[in-house]
Amino acid sequence: MSRSDRPAASAASTSALVDLDEVHLTLDSGAGPVNILRGVSLRVGAGERVGVVGPSGSGKSTMMMVMAGLERPSGGAVRVAGHDLGRLDEDGLARFRRDHVGIVFQAFHLVPTMTALENVAIPLEFAGVRDAFDRARQGLEAVGLGHRVTHYPGQLSGGEQQRVALARAFVAEPKLLLADEPTGNLDIDTGATIVKLLFDLAERRGTTLVLITHDPALAARCDRTVRLVDGRIVDDRTAAEDGAAAQDGLAAPAGRVRVAGE
Ligand SMILES: Nc1ncnc2c1ncn2[C@@H]1O[C@H](COP(=O)(O)OP(=O)(O)O)[C@@H](O)[C@H]1O
Ligand SMILES: [Mg+2]
Numbered sequence: 001m002s003r004s005d006r007p008a009a010s011a012a013s014t015s016a017l018v019d020l021d022e023v024h025l026t027l028d029s030g031a032g033p034v035n036i037l038r039g040v041s042l043r044v045g046a047g048e049r050v051g052v053v054g055p056s057g058s059g060k061s062t063m064m065m066v067m068a069g070l071e072r073p074s075g076g077a078v079r080v081a082g083h084d085l086g087r088l089d090e091d092g093l094a095r096f097r098r099d100h101v102g103i104v105f106q107a108f109h110l111v112p113t114m115t116a117l118e119n120v121a122i123p124l125e126f127a128g129v130r131d132a133f134d135r136a137r138q139g140l141e142a143v144g145l146g147h148r149v150t151h152y153p154g155q156l157s158g159g160e161q162q163r164v165a166l167a168r169a170f171v172a173e174p175k176l177l178l179a180d181e182p183t184g185n186l187d188i189d190t191g192a193t194i195v196k197l198l199f200d201l202a203e204r205r206g207t208t209l210v211l212i213t214h215d216p217a218l219a220a221r222c223d224r225t226v227r228l229v230d231g232r233i234v235d236d237r238t239a240a241e242d243g244a245a246a247q248d249g250l251a252a253p254a255g256r257v258r259v260a261g262e
Helices: 060-067 090-100 116-126 132-142 158-170 188-205 216-220 239-247
Strands: 016-029 032-045 049-053 075-080 101-105 176-180 208-212 224-229 232-238
Touching: 016 060, 016 208, 032 060, 032 075, 032 208, 032 232, 049 060, 049 216, 060 075, 060 176, 060 208, 090 101, 101 158, 116 132, 116 158, 132 158, 158 176, 158 188, 176 188, 188 208, 188 216, 224 239, 232 239
Parallel strands: 049 208, 049 224, 101 176, 176 208
Antiparallel strands: 016 032, 016 075, 224 232
16 A cells, blocks of 8 residues: 555654654764764654665664664653653663564574574563464464474575564564664565565554665655754655655755754
């Protein structure tokens, strides 16, 4: 189905699932401090699908790590699924991720010494779910890999490995699914299969998606696209705004730009 069939959740509503407020992240390097995020404010509504684009090194992956509670910002506030991440200690952040976040990476990041089934069962086992392996098997069936449960990652193609990673990311039914260039290591056809699966799985569960991508086909399926340049959001537009701009024959930069906090 096309992205316009589903009303986009309003990012301005009070039910934002993700709320980054003036997030700064500065790291010390040998050459002095590096400002990686420079005041990023972003609200993502429950069920919304947001594509994150921007040049390499602009801070996209860092922003995603902040949303997942894997990086602590140097300033600003991060709220996800009702949790103020700045108030959680490391154990609290681990529980937060276990309960609310699924992550997919460009390079799959499966555990090479575990079978597909074991890889998918890991998050459920961490959560103490008793029927972890049954649910992991259902998760693999949902991505078309019911016949590959005993295979190790090295025995699977790139596309199959990413399908295992999708099954793992969705198996605990997270509210928020983060993906960092999920089709970046795949050929066009395989990437298209992964994109379809990702959106189908999210659609069925009402999962909120934040997807970093250089893949125009993936970005085009999102409700909204955010552009990062040099640690700042420089453009934030909905699919409808993009469509209207295209119909008016306007170039992309003429679209409405939201300012931080709007
Ligand atoms: N641990 C780190 N130490 C120093 N610099 C880093 C570190 N991680 C990322 N960076 C720098 O931060 C910037 C943003 O990185 P990143 O978030 O990975 O960008 P993107 O995902 O948009 O390519 C880059 O310039 C990168 O070199
Ligand atoms: Mg990156």
